Amino acid sequence: MKIPLKEQIEYRLQNILARGTWALLSLLGIISVIFIFFTALMIKATPEGASESFINLLWISLMRTLDPGTMGGDEGSWGFLLSLLFITIIGIFILSVLIGIITTGIENAIISLRKGRSKVLEKNHTLLLGWNNRIMSVISELIISNNQYNGKFSIVILAPKDKVEMEDSIREKIGNSGNTKIICRSGDASVKIDLELTNINHAKSIIIFPPDSAYADIQIFKIILAIVNRYDSNEKRLHIVTEARYIDNIDLIKMVGDNQVEVIYPNEIIARIISQTARQPGLAVLYSELLSFNGKFYYKDIRSAWYDEASGDEIYYHPQKELIGQLYSDAVLSYETCSVIGVFNSDNKNILNPDMEYEIQMNDKMILIAEDKEKIVYTSNSDIKIIESKIVNTISVPDKDNILIINWNRLTPVIITEIDSYAVPGSSITILSENKNIDESVDVVNIENCIIYTKNGDTTSPSILSSLDISKFDNIIVVSDSDNLNKVEADSRSLITLLHLRKLCQELDKKPIIVSQILDEKHRSIAEETRADDFIVSEKIVGQCLTQIAENEHLNDLLLELFSAEGAEIYFKPITDYLDIGSTVNFKTLVQSGINKGESVIGYKIASLFNNPEANYGVSLNPDKHIDIDFNIEDRVIVIATVEY
Structure with a gap:
């Protein structure tokens, strides 16, 4: 069957329209040329146009097409005037279509750019x-x-x-x-x-x-x-x-x-940090600072949320040829504004807190904690005097732990396993959960040092919480009910639980250490009002780990070692095991005391400032070795060591 001419024209027109702006402009140009040529022929047939060259008539027709408003003063025969009127009307149509095509083309180009489909030319x-x-x-x-x-x-x-x-x-x-x-x-x-x-x-x-x-x-x-x-x-x-x-x-x-x-593996990282922080309050603050960058060095006074948090000491890998052939203990004392924590050797291996007799090799890099790369300054002859008379060498053995875990999620088995690996034999872990099958869940966890007790009940109920006798616990861990609720709901329930715990603890002489998992960073400021001892913000810590490893691929193995119970890790130890307190002492003396124990000292925690966010909750990471500190009996020294005691 023969296709009607109308359908053929419509089909071909649709194909042209589908080709885009340039195809439409080309079609409009062809149509304009045809009408301009036809109008020139019409004018040539009039008395006024007979004496004009055809090229001049084409020019007149083109100008009438581009500027239809010039027809008011024309004079001549009706044939001449009608020809000019014809091309003027055609010009109005052509200009209208041209403006529409250009406008649509620009809009389409903007929409295309906003779709984000152009190739990126950035490098590095x-x-x-x-x-x-x-x-x-x-x-x-x-x-x-x-x-x-x-x-x-x-x-x-x-x-x-x-x-x-x-x-x-x-x-x-x-x-x-x-x-x-x-x-x-x-x-x-x-x-x-x-x-x-x-x-x-x-x-x-x-x-x-x-x-x-x-x-x-x-x-x-x-x-x-x-x-x-x-x-x-x-x-x-x-x-x-x-x-x-x-x-x-x-x-x-x-x-x-x-x-x-x-x-x-985010679940394992968060679980390990929670278990470590429960026994060592302030560790989450230290990890947050260690995993952050100090972004206020070159560009200052920027009004953005990230800029307010742009402070922290980070880990650097730094070659130092002056240390080749010297002992690791010498390297620890060779930087006044940095804290040495290990060596990165020629086999691309991180050696955290090596033996103090380890000899620095040709291709070794020092692993340091520093505020900025520019602050890494080697000092061969320091003027800081070590006060040997203040150094002591005692060991405090921890007591058995009685720990309460509130809620159950996919992290809880790892938390229990990690706590068990640190705990003194005979310690206990009590689990309060709304999960009716909590006993079956606990049975799959392998433990050696702890005794597990379980209780089923509403974790936000004050009567259930008070029935547990909070006073008998040394540590309380509130994990998010993230397996059953979204972030907002899980954090909300955690906050309710923390508020009830705060009320129950007000009447106690010895308050337990309370650590809570928070899923969303924006809920932390609210959670701080509950006066818990520490908060682990899951999303932020995992994001910081990803960023640090993206900037330095060797940090993955290092962080895994710090977070695990095997190898070297961070400990908060009693200051009285290192120094004879009672008068001020410079930080370099504390570092030397750590060297005597085979440990890398990286900071300290002042117990009296633990509830003061302006003082970083009492945690001081990588202080200047010149600084003088007046320690109290409850204060802690922060070290990287292979054993806790």
Whole structure:
């Protein structure tokens, strides 16, 4: 059957329209030329046009098309006037269509740009793939890190979200980004075409954020496979950082990434920090400071939330040729404004708190805690005098622990295992949970030193809490009910529990140490009103770990050792085991006392300031060795050691 001419014209017109702005402009130009040529022929047939050249008539028709408003003063025959009227009306139509096409084209171009589908031209940028609850924490930490240096930096984000939505969210929660440019692109990082938008071959580091879903690790596998297949391995080795939701997938993720991926397991990190902090209040504050960057060195007085938190001493790897051939104990005393915590050897291994007789080798780097890289200054002849008469060498053996854990989530088994590994035999752990199968859950936990008791009940009920006899517990851990509730609801219930505990503890002579898990950073300021001893903000700590490892890939193994019960870790030990208190003493003397015990001293905690946020809750990390301190019997020295006592 023959297709009607009308349908053929409509079909061809639709095809032209589908080709975009340039096709429409070309079609309009052809139509304009046809009408201008036809009008010139019409004018040529009139008496007024007979004496004019055809080229001049084409020019007259073109001007009438472009400026239809010039027809008012025309004179001549009706044929001449009607020809000019005809091209004037055509000109109005053509100009209207031209303006519409250009306007639509500009709008489409803006919409296309706002979709975030153009290729990124940045180099040496940090590439963030995906989007989840931790991304804002990571962006903040990256901005703080970049703000330490005098230069321009960039963060590129590729996520399956609307580009404008991402930019608005970042602008609302981050604000002024200092010397860091943030570029958002919309797409799926597991798709090759989308991944090519990010200029991945020139990325400094890559952080992968799995979605907030049960099978998030599958997306990690897909993204890593896409990266490995897309990346030009001849240029340089990739530096990829991500998190695994299931511990069994960690080795598989590393294998898929050709051992170019650093993987952290957030559940284990948070559980270990909670268990350590419960026994050593102030440790969460120290970890938060140690994992933060000091971003106020070059760019000052920026009004943004991240800038208020841009303070902290961080870990550096620093070669020091003057120390080659000297002992580790000499290196510990060779920096007045830094704290030496270990050695990074030629085999790319972190040796935390090595033997004090360890001899520094040619390619060794010192692992230090410093405020900024510029503050790392080697001092061969210090004028700080060590007061030997103030140094003592005693050991305090801890007592049995009686610990109460309120709520049960996926972290609780790890918390119990970690506490058991530190605890003195005969210690007890009591678990209060609304889970009716709590006894079955506890049975799967392997313990050696502790006795486990369980109680079923409402964790927000004051009568249930008071029935536990809070006075008999040394430590109380409130974990979030994150397995059953969302972040807001879980944090709200934790706050209610903390308020009840605060009321119950007011009448006690000896108050237990209370540590609480908080999921959302914005709830911390509210939680502080409950007067708990410490808070572990899950999202922030994991984000800080991801950022630190993205900036230095060797930190992953170091942090894993610090967080675990094996190897060297951070301890808060009684000051009376190190110094004869009663008068002021400089910090270098305390460092020397630690050397005598085979420990690396990195700071101290003043007990009387523990409830004072302005004084960093009494925790002083990496103080200047010149500083004089007047310690009291309740104060603690912060050390990195391989054994607690």
